[in-house]
Amino acid sequence: MSEKETYIDEAEKYLFHVYNRFPVVFERGEGVRLYDTDGKEYLDFGSGIGVMALGYGDEEYRQILKDQIDRILHTSNLFYHPPLKAAAKAMVKVSGMDKVFFTNSGAEAVEGALKTAKKYAYLRDGVSGHEIIAMGHSFHGRTVGSLSVTGSEHYREPFLPLMEGVRFAEFNNIDSVKEQLTDRTCAIILEPVQGEGGLYPAKESFLKEIRRICDERDILLIFDEIQCGMGRTGSMFAFQKFGVRPDILTCAKAMGAGVPVGAFLVTDRVAEASLVPGDHGTTYGGNPLVCAAVAGTVDIMEKRNIVGRVAERTPYFERILDSFVERYGFVTARRGMGFMQGLVLTIPVGDVIRRALDHGLVLLSAGSDVLRMLPPLVTTEADMDEMAKRLGRVFDEFEK
Ligand SMILES: *Cc1c(COP(=O)(O)O)cnc(C)c1O
Secondary structure, eight states: OOHHHHHHHHHHHHSOSOOOOOSOOEEEEEBTEEEETTOOEEEESSHHHHTOTTOBOOHHHHHHHHHHHHHOSOOOTTSOOHHHHHHHHHHHHHHOOSEEEEESSHHHHHHHHHHHHHHHHHHHHSOOOOEEEEETTOOOOSSHHHHHTOOOHHHHGGGOSOSSSEEEEOTTOHHHHHHHOOTTEEEEEEOSEETTTTSEEOOHHHHHHHHHHHHHHTOEEEEEOTTTTTTTTSSSSHHHHHTOOOSEEEEOGGGGBTBSOEEEEEOHHHHTTSOOTTSOOOSSTTOHHHHHHHHHHHHHHHHTTHHHHHHHHHHHHHHHHHHHHHHOTTEEEEEEETTEEEEEESSOHHHHHHHHHHTTEEOEEETTTEEEEOOOTTOOHHHHHHHHHHHHHHHHHHHO
16 A cells, blocks of 8 residues: 555544545645645645635735734634734625624534524514525535525435425526515525536526515525635625625635635624624634634735736636537536636546546536536636646546
8 A cells, every 4th residue: 555545544544434535635735736745736726615715825824824823813702802803894895795793614604694684584573483595506504504595405305304494496597586485584595606506607687686576575685605705706706796785695715715714794784683692603703813814815815906817817717618618529518707617517527526636637526517616816827728738638538
């Protein structure tokens, strides 16, 4: 057995086998490249599932975290600390929302969003028992609450019964949403660009009509931008492109560029008539380390115009991906927005990802038929050319 195989064998003795990991042991990263314990180099078009927005080892970002570690790591939410204000102010500024609550993950942000919507309706109506409308093929996380609004039977089935009162509508089909409305509906939750569900962007008309329905009936609109937010689509949040503002916004993944942090943000109207002290909390959420990372990430993104660059480089990225659709019969379509793209394949996606790793390219899947790419937001045209070269070699092997 190689050193790597021995390592994996021994690690698996202790790990609860809940992931099928690829047999790669990543040791360090630099820019958009990863290096494994054999010293092999990989171009990373997955960025740790959309997290490593600034790539690996950014000097300025690293210094911000090191400085914070030297000062204070954790205080709990019983107190204030300097990076808390900086991170809150940064998130409110870039989102155009009014208030923020920091969480430790995406799923936890969704949980907070759902509780906020329920409490809002409870205060308004004086009774509980409200319903939530979610979309088919949505993904909102793996905790019981977030799984309850996730539109995938495969993920849900073993854990039934989940949270009551969730109805599913079809994404981009306004009539199907109307069919699920009742006088107990308190919220509609959706991803402006569906990630895990297959890289489907919402139609602007769909979002606008949902916004109108929500306004008319005092239903809260929750946008889950955990994957599509923080610059990934070429604007800070995808909803800003569509010109439809939610009442509650969830965010995570790229938000701290590598540290475990999420958030849900609300408008003043929601903040003033929903959760109050005692209703919700978290021990770690928004601690000094992650807040320093969030404030630093936003600052770096703005100073270097990283989101603007994503928008500028998107047409080049799309042209490369479209060329694969033209060149290979088993690549049937491209879908997505900005640096959140998918290629629809008729060959097994898992096999493509494994072969790509052999060729030094890290890719993701979305379901069983979409090859998903979420490159770091600092990825350049030259990196895209290199990706095209490596993926071309992989696809050539499948053509034989
Ligand atoms: C990843 C993701 C989540 C869950 O986030 P975790 O940090 O894994 O809990 C929720 N919603 C969307 C849209 C996601 O992409």
